[in-house]
Amino acid sequence: MDNLKKKFLKGVIDFELYDIHAHIGGYNRDYPVFYNGTEEIIKEMNRLNIKKAIVMPLGVYGGEWFYQNEKLINDCSKYPDRFIGFCLINLNYPEKEIEKEITRCRKEGIKGIKLIAAYQNCQDVDKKTEFVCEYVNHYKMPILNHSWGTPEFLEKMVKRYTSIGYICGHFSFIYKNIVNNYDNVYICTCNYLEFGTIERMVREIRNDRICWGSDFSDLHFGFTLGPVLLSSIPDEIKIKILSENTKNFIEKFC
Amino acid sequence: MEFFDIKAGIGVFSKPTIYTEAEELLKIMENFSIKKSIVYHSLSKEMSPFEGNEMLLRKIKNYKNLIPSFFLLPKNSGDIENFEKYIEKAKNKGVKIFWITYNTFKIPLSHYLYSGTFEILNEFKIPVIIDPNIPYSGLQADSGDWQGIRLICEKYTDFPVIFTEFRTRFHIRIVIDFLKNYKNFYYDIGSCWNYKVVEKLVEITDGENLVIGTNLPFSEPGQSLGMILISDIPENIKRKIAYENIEKWIT
Numbered sequence: 124m125d126n127l128k129k130k131f132l133k134g135v136i137d138f139e140l141y142d143i144h145a146h147i148g149g150y151n152r153d154y155p156v157f158y159n160g161t162e163e164i165i166k167e168m169n170r171l172n173i174k175k176a177i178v179m180p181l182g183v184y185g186g187e188w189f190y191q192n193e194k195l196i197n198d199c200s201k202y203p204d205r206f207i208g209f210c211l212i213n214l215n216y217p218e219k220e221i222e223k224e225i226t227r228c229r230k231e232g233i234k235g236i237k238l239i240a241a242y243q244n245c246q247d248v249d250k251k252t253e254f255v256c257e258y259v260n261h262y263k264m265p266i267l268n269h270s271w272g273t274p275e276f277l278e279k280m281v282k283r284y285t286s287i288g289y290i291c292g293h294f295s296f297i298y299k300n301i302v303n304n305y306d307n308v309y310i311c312t313c314n315y316l317e318f319g320t321i322e323r324m325v326r327e328i329r330n331d332r333i334c335w336g337s338d339f340s341d342l343h344f345g346f347t348l349g350p351v352l353l354s355s356i357p358d359e360i361k362i363k364i365l366s367e368n369t370k371n372f373i374e375k376f377c
Numbered sequence: 378m379e380f381f382d383i384k385a386g387i388g389v390f391s392k393p394t395i396y397t398e399a400e401e402l403l404k405i406m407e408n409f410s411i412k413k414s415i416v417y418h419s420l421s422k423e424m425s426p427f428e429g430n431e432m433l434l435r436k437i438k439n440y441k442n443l444i445p446s447f448f449l450l451p452k453n454s455g456d457i458e459n460f461e462k463y464i465e466k467a468k469n470k471g472v473k474i475f476w477i478t479y480n481t482f483k484i485p486l487s488h489y490l491y492s493g494t495f496e497i498l499n500e501f502k503i504p505v506i507i508d509p510n511i512p513y514s515g516l517q518a519d520s521g522d523w524q525g526i527r528l529i530c531e532k533y534t535d536f537p538v539i540f541t542e543f544r545t546r547f548h549i550r551i552v553i554d555f556l557k558n559y560k561n562f563y564y565d566i567g568s569c570w571n572y573k574v575v576e577k578l579v580e581i582t583d584g585e586n587l588v589i590g591t592n593l594p595f596s597e598p599g600q601s602l603g604m605i606l607i608s609d610i611p612e613n614i615k616r617k618i619a620y621e622n623i624e625k626w627i628t
Contacts, residue, residue, distance in 0.1 A: 317597060318595060
């Protein structure tokens, strides 16, 4: 049994983690968010040895998105060494509003963009998403998208807007060729995973582009850490996924 | 940390799975520090409870760490002659737990109650797992028939009613109420992936009434086991959820 797995079975994680997909903000329509204060979340990050997290507003349906982004800006300003903020875009709003909000957030220190069309009753493959890509490409801002829709659409964006760091926000094998073929496309491990997914993921996808995402404070940390740390992949690849790859992404794109 | 998994299947399912045999399951269990598993047969879950149940006993008879569980249809369903005798025989054969998967067979949970099914289960004090998910009908969430479960918990207070499903998201608000109000209501924490849910439910229950299921051979076991392993709760409570809470009903 490998070392990290042995330790995890005792509840121990003794190396620094970098989290590519997380949320703060305290509320969600779907469920009560337990222990949701930002200070409590920082304490939890300390307990689990999470050095930094890319964070986005939790109320992804998009109501009061300006307010949610404002809260994000405040939290990221308070904890600049721990949080890297990606602002929430509500794709139902006109392009001018979106442009204005991205500009405002960028000036306030927000580093990237969060898209989640499906939860806002919008289409993943849509002109509005392309508009966001085109606009932020100019500022070299990264985008984490809940779903890029089809691999064809993602590839079209990657080819056309080359300054963006692209993150596939939830794991799916449909994006594997794009991740493998382009230097600026990363994939988050977060999703419901069928048995053996981590081992297959590491076999089929370049190991320097797979990044652990916890999806806190939506999901339990154990739900996303368990599959990686209990998997049968070598320890050095676990460390890449849980730490090094996201650290490198942040240094390169944020 | 050692685990007692409440939800693992063997057999040939409608869609290919990573393993089918008991021996293969045992290897996976060893790999994930799962000491014991409550096991069901694919045929019971998907098509024919009574034939699948017998097949299960044949397949796992040599393995003491695999605990047999039977799927049930309601009393007087026409599938078997004498429901009461069936339960008695099952108990004598070492069956420790029964499954009620009402949606799979399109029978309201309330019918299990009013047909007298639970009356007999109550007599034998055998725990019941209620799982509302229908095999292969998508990634289902929040499917519990809470009115039916409420009636069962209120009427039969002496044996555990364990609820499990593929995913509880919205319904965690209901689960919390049940855990507060019904001492015989148990919850598979592997069903809910929400942030800090283990910690919150432990705060409510002191770690009682919580158990863990992996959903093998379908799900990655690390998902549910990971939630116990790194929760911010005392070690003795982790052991309760991981093992002891279900063990006390099985042995």
